[in-house]
Amino acid sequence: MRYSGFKVIREALHGHRGWGPAWRDAAPASDYDYVIIGGGGHGLATAYYLAKEFGESRIAVLEKGWIGGGNVGRNTTIIRSNYERDGNEPFYEFSLKLWEGLEQELNYNAMVSQRGILNLIHSDAQRDAFVRRGNAMRLHGADAELMSTEQILAKYPFLNVDNARFPIKGGLAQHRGGTVRHDAVAWGYARAADARGVDIIQNCEVTGFRMENGRCTGVETTRGTIGAKKVAACVAGSSSRLMEKAGMRLPIESHVLQAFVSEGLKPVLPGVITFGAGHFYCSQSDKGGLVFGGDIDGYNSYAQRGNLPVVEDVCEGGMAIFPMLGRARLLRMWGGVVDMSMDGSPIIDRTHIDGLYFNGGWCYGGFKATPASGFAYAHLLATDRPHEIATAYRFDRFQKGLMIDEKGMGNQPNLH
Numbered sequence: 001m002r003y004s005g006f007k008v009i010r011e012a013l014h015g016h017r018g019w020g021p022a023w024r025d026a027a028p029a030s031d032y033d034y035v036i037i038g039g040g041g042h043g044l045a046t047a048y049y050l051a052k053e054f055g056e057s058r059i060a061v062l063e064k065g066w067i068g069g070g071n072v073g074r075n076t077t078i079i080r081s082n083y084e085r086d087g088n089e090p091f092y093e094f095s096l097k098l099w100e101g102l103e104q105e106l107n108y109n110a111m112v113s114q115r116g117i118l119n120l121i122h123s124d125a126q127r128d129a130f131v132r133r134g135n136a137m138r139l140h141g142a143d144a145e146l147m148s149t150e151q152i153l154a155k156y157p158f159l160n161v162d163n164a165r166f167p168i169k170g171g172l173a174q175h176r177g178g179t180v181r182h183d184a185v186a187w188g189y190a191r192a193a194d195a196r197g198v199d200i201i202q203n204c205e206v207t208g209f210r211m212e213n214g215r216c217t218g219v220e221t222t223r224g225t226i227g228a229k230k231v232a233a234c235v236a237g238s239s240s241r242l243m244e245k246a247g248m249r250l251p252i253e254s255h256v257l258q259a260f261v262s263e264g265l266k267p268v269l270p271g272v273i274t275f276g277a278g279h280f281y282c283s284q285s286d287k288g289g290l291v292f293g294g295d296i297d298g299y300n301s302y303a304q305r306g307n308l309p310v311v312e313d314v315c316e317g318g319m320a321i322f323p324m325l326g327r328a329r330l331l332r333m334w335g336g337v338v339d340m341s342m343d344g345s346p347i348i349d350r351t352h353i354d355g356l357y358f359n360g361g362w363c364y365g366g367f368k369a370t371p372a373s374g375f376a377y378a379h380l381l382a383t384d385r386p387h388e389i390a391t392a393y394r395f396d397r398f399q400k401g402l403m404i405d406e407k408g409m410g411n412q413p414n415l416h
């Protein structure tokens with residue numbers, strides 16, 4: 001069924017009785033060509049591009065819970081491609097271009113909103129760093145604009161530019177950045193993949209790998225054994241726990257990241273803003289809530305909830321640039337488990353085990369990567385070669401010292 005404005009009006013006139021399920025509730029078959037573990041954004045996008053770009057049809061996505069229950073439905077919805085490093089910028093710019101055509105491609109309203117993102121500058125040294133970043137972005141074909149304090153005040157008049165500790169001295173803007181309704185991305189990819197014959201199997205946890213003569217030939221699940229020619233792990237915050245079952249120890253730690261939403265307010269924040277002297281970022285949802293977040297809690301955990309010290313830290317960051325935030329009431333907060341790699345950049349690679357592939361290490365920035373990650377992972381699975389935008393995302397960069405340390409901060413998850 002194609003979705004359209006005409007269809008919505010037609011259904012409104014007929015009591016909404018004509019809507020069918022957006023995807024089938026598939027039961028697992030005994031074997032597939034491709035088994036993708038994890039029904040988050042990346043797993044579903046991978047299945048979709050495998051079917052669409054490579055004509056594959058015997059594909060299953062196995063999800064231990066429900067579609068959209070992981071980080072894809074927990075993030076703060078920001079998309080951007082304001083990266084500096086060669087290994088990263090082309091990848092994220094490719095992703096942003098896919099976002100720009102995604103709703104038409106999937107025939108699904110994901111509320112892609114290119115309302116712009118602004119990274120605030122608080123010192124002269126930071127301005128130098130942001131100019132360098134902006135130039136790197138433009139060299140890779142992305143948009144970037146250095147904005148003066150006056151230009152910023154014209155768009156965000158409430159910002160506390162004269163804060164004695166963190167004065168706002170300008171900002172780096174990417175006007176094509178913005179927000180996308182996160183769980184609609186999972187639903188849109190699920191529906192489009194299902195339409196191309198992908199089996200999406202919920203409530204199906206992978207509990208082990210089937211190995212024969214050193215090759216991965218399938219998975220053990222809570223719904224029985226499923227054979228596969230290729231098995232693709234894509235479980236974000238659960239990466240270490242899953243790959244441990246294949247005897248692998250990853251350069252990844254799992255940490256909690258919290259997010260917050262205020263009560264609904266009238267439109268006040270036209271774009272996404274980030275505090276440059278600490279961890280705080282904020283946008284306003286279409287319902288009116290201020291959606292904001294900050295740093296990881298800073299200790300290893302698989303609990304999808306956070307602790308109060310980070311609430312205080314995030315709110316302090318917000319109050320420094322945006323004092324009126326203190327007048328808004330907090331409506332909800334939640335946590336997700338993020339897969340923090342040691343250099344802050346992801347991995348899309350084959351493992352040392354034939355037939356077993358890995359996608360993870362997205363830290364707290366993997367939502368914006370969803371389309372490109374799915375595209376590049378599908379390419380790797382179908383061809384056994386990395387896609388040209390993801391050649392740097394290899395396991396062996398940690399052995400060879402080819403880290404992609406975007407901020408130049410060192411090899412500790414809390415620094416990225």
Ligand SMILES: Cc1cc2nc3c(=O)[nH]c(=O)nc-3n(C[C@H](O)[C@H](O)[C@H](O)COP(=O)(O)OP(=O)(O)OC[C@H]3O[C@@H](n4cnc5c(N)ncnc54)[C@H](O)[C@@H]3O)c2cc1C
Pocket residue numbers: 037038039040041042043062063064065066068069070071072073074075076077078079204205206207234235236237238242257258259293334335336337338362363364365366367368369
């Ligand atoms: C609070 C928060 C805010 C964030 N904000 C942003 C942001 O603004 N912008 C941005 O770009 N990124 C952001 N991120 C990061 C982003 O959400 C993640 O990097 C990205 O969603 C991870 O990929 P995914 O969607 O595939 O993960 P998930 O949705 O977590 O998918 C993984 C799936 O695997 C399933 N799974 C796990 N183990 C198994 C198993 N054994 N068997 C079967 N299934 C299994 C899980 O149930 C889950 O559904 C944020 C993350 C959090 C937590």
